Amino acid sequence: MDLGTLIGVIVGLALIVGAILLGGTLSQFVDIPSVMIVFGGTIAATFIAYPMKTVFAVFKVVQKAFFHKPKEVHSLIEDAARYSNIVKAQGAVALDKEAKGAKDAFLGKGLQMIADGTSASVINDIMVGEIGLMKERHGIGRNLFLDMGKFAPAFGMIGTLIGLVQMLAGLDDPSSIGPKMAVALLTTFYGSVIANLACNPIAVKLKGRSEEETLAMRLIQESVKSIARGDSRNIIEDKLAIFLSGEMRAKMAKGK
Numbered sequence: 625m626d627l628g629t630l631i632g633v634i635v636g637l638a639l640i641v642g643a644i645l646l647g648g649t650l651s652q653f654v655d656i657p658s659v660m661i662v663f664g665g666t667i668a669a670t671f672i673a674y675p676m677k678t679v680f681a682v683f684k685v686v687q688k689a690f691f692h693k694p695k696e697v698h699s700l701i702e703d704a705a706r707y708s709n710i711v712k713a714q715g716a717v718a719l720d721k722e723a724k725g726a727k728d729a730f731l732g733k734g735l736q737m738i739a740d741g742t743s744a745s746v747i748n749d750i751m752v753g754e755i756g757l758m759k760e761r762h763g764i765g766r767n768l769f770l771d772m773g774k775f776a777p778a779f780g781m782i783g784t785l786i787g788l789v790q791m792l793a794g795l796d797d798p799s800s801i802g803p804k805m806a807v808a809l810l811t812t813f814y815g816s817v818i819a820n821l822a823c824n825p826i827a828v829k830l831k832g833r834s835e836e837e838t839l840a841m842r843l844i845q846e847s848v849k850s851i852a853r854g855d856s857r858n859i860i861e862d863k864l865a866i867f868l869s870g871e872m873r874a875k876m877a878k879g880k
Contacts, residue, residue, distance in 0.1 A: 780815020
């Protein structure tokens with residue numbers, strides 16, 4: 625569980641609810657027609673803009689925002705050095721067993737290609753292609769939330785216009801002005817909350833997750849390419865050190 629995401633959602637909702645309670649009651653901010661316009665309209669527009677399969681897959685995308693365990697970059701470097709030693713001592717075929725036991729599927733695929741005798745250039749091309757496809761998949765999920773962040777305020781404005789039209793049409797009945805004004809204002813409120821507390825922050829979070837995963841996959845790609853070329857342990861560690869922060873590089877240098 626990503627505590628930062630969870631804390632942000634809880635604090636955001638708590639501040640909004642607290643502000644409402646300081647000036648009135650929650651029931652004043654609950655309006656079924658407004659919910660239908662904003663929530664229903666946003667979902668409908670999303671289904672129009674994206675294939676149904678993509679929209680339903682959004683639940684898996686949301687899980688990446690809340691439940692994500694980043695790969696340990698330092699441990700990946702140590703594993704790459706260990707695989708290099710195995711190749712030097714036992715030959716590339718010995719990586720077949722390591723590939724099957726690899727915790728990371730991308731790394732396992734790379735090791736299996738080395739064990740199968742695939743050339744370093746072909747391995748590199750395949751892995752670069754996979755990284756590109758991964759970024760495209762992540763981009764679709766991120767763009768979906770960005771678009772939902774645009775749809776929600778737009779439908780909030782539509783709801784405002786509906787409420788104003790209804791209110792102006794019923795000026796001869798003062799008792800109807802209040803409920804119609806509530807629709808006019810609450811739709812804008814709902815749209816803003818959905819966009820700025822859910823959709824846009826999740827899109828930004830997913831962008832960061834994608835960048836983290838891309839970095840780890842690039843490190844794996846470089847390590848597998850180096851192992852396939854027969855580079856020594858020290859050369860591999862020096863090549864992969866560029867993926868580490870200055871502090872982590874210093875720690876790795878002390879550990880040598």
